[in-house]
Amino acid sequence: MNYQSKLSIALIVLAIVLSGMAVLLAYESYVTSQSVKGEVEALGKQISNASSQISALGTSLSSLQNVGTAIQSLNSTLSQRIDTLSKQIEELKYPIQVYDALNRTVFITQQPQRIVSLAPSITEILFAINASNLVVGVDDYSNYPPAVLDMVKNGTIQRVGGFSEISLEKVISLKPDLVVGSTGVQYKFVYSLSQMGITSLSLKTESIDEIFSAILLLGKITNHYQEALTLVYSMKQNLLSTYSLVTSKTQEKPSVAYLVWINPIFVAGGGSFWSDVLYLSGGTNAFQNVSQAWPMISWEDLVSANPKVIVLSEYAGGFSNATQFIAWARSQPGGNNIEAIKEGRVYMFHGELNDMASRPSPRVIELQLALSLILHPDVYGAKEVPNDLTLDEVMNLTSTK
The missing domain is CATH 3.40.50.1980 (Nitrogenase molybdenum iron protein domain)
Incomplete structure (x- = not known):
């Protein structure tokens, strides 16, 4: 093999080596760029998550500010009314x-x-x-x-x-x-x-x-x-305290139907003190738009109202407990479509608690406590609220707050 041939082969080998080095360098550069890209993407995700958290925190703070404003407004309103009346x-x-x-x-x-x-x-x-x-x-x-x-x-x-x-x-x-x-x-x-x-x-x-x-x-x-x-x-302070506790932890306001009697059906209407107490308990009256205090309604009216929670007067319609009413309601047309029936959120008040439900007296503060418990059990850390409820059970379940 002459000199020129050897030189050509050497140049080819050198070219191959240089090409290989170029490929290695390119690969290393690629890997590095991908790593950097991954880090950038990860950092971007972290920034995005942080941004979302900041946004959520802002919304939460805004919500808390709104709640605080609502509480202050209610406190001011009640105080002004009491001052005016007094x-x-x-x-x-x-x-x-x-x-x-x-x-x-x-x-x-x-x-x-x-x-x-x-x-x-x-x-x-x-x-x-x-x-x-x-x-x-x-x-x-x-x-x-x-x-x-x-x-x-x-x-x-x-x-x-x-x-x-x-x-x-x-x-x-x-x-x-x-x-x-x-x-x-x-x-x-x-x-x-x-x-x-x-x-x-x-x-x-x-x-x-x-x-x-x-x-x-x-x-x-x-x-x-x-x-x-x-x-x-004293009543104002107690009402405001429970209202503040509930509204500072949840914005949900479930609709409630209070059934005083079943056959025929009488409920608490918009003209009764129940509307005020439900509002202060973190709920709404399913029959708020009915101007009468204690109107008679049809079964179809109840199905149409579709309350999320039903409260029963003791022995209403001959039922001795909430379970009996739920079973009966499920047998009625459209009964299974009522949210309260589907979810089992039907409560019968017994004893003193039942008396409070129909009496616009100083004991509305205990009634408010009972309603806030069945509407928002999580606020009190209650895993389960009995469907048949007494005042003693209410006081026990809310005593930690």
């Missing part, structure tokens, strides 16, 4: 002139000494403001506080009949200087007693505002105004 009522002097739920002007010339209460909610208010010594008669359903039962037992207080079956003769025999009744079916009793010359007052208590007003007014009339004012402010 100023209006505190200025009243005997003879006190009252404009009652019957659209009448009632004159109370002096502090009553013999009061007859025609409704459990009125009785609870009178006892809560320490005016029990002025009460001589109550309806058959007044059973709280326990002192009522003690005074009935020892004869200090007399029963005057059922809520819708008041005995006028019994009331008259007690020689009252003031009779206080509720609205609805009790209108006729209050009016009849007034016609007989007995000072009678009909109080409307179908909103938180009206409950506050009734407490303050009865406090003024009975000369227990300071106790009444203290009670109202």
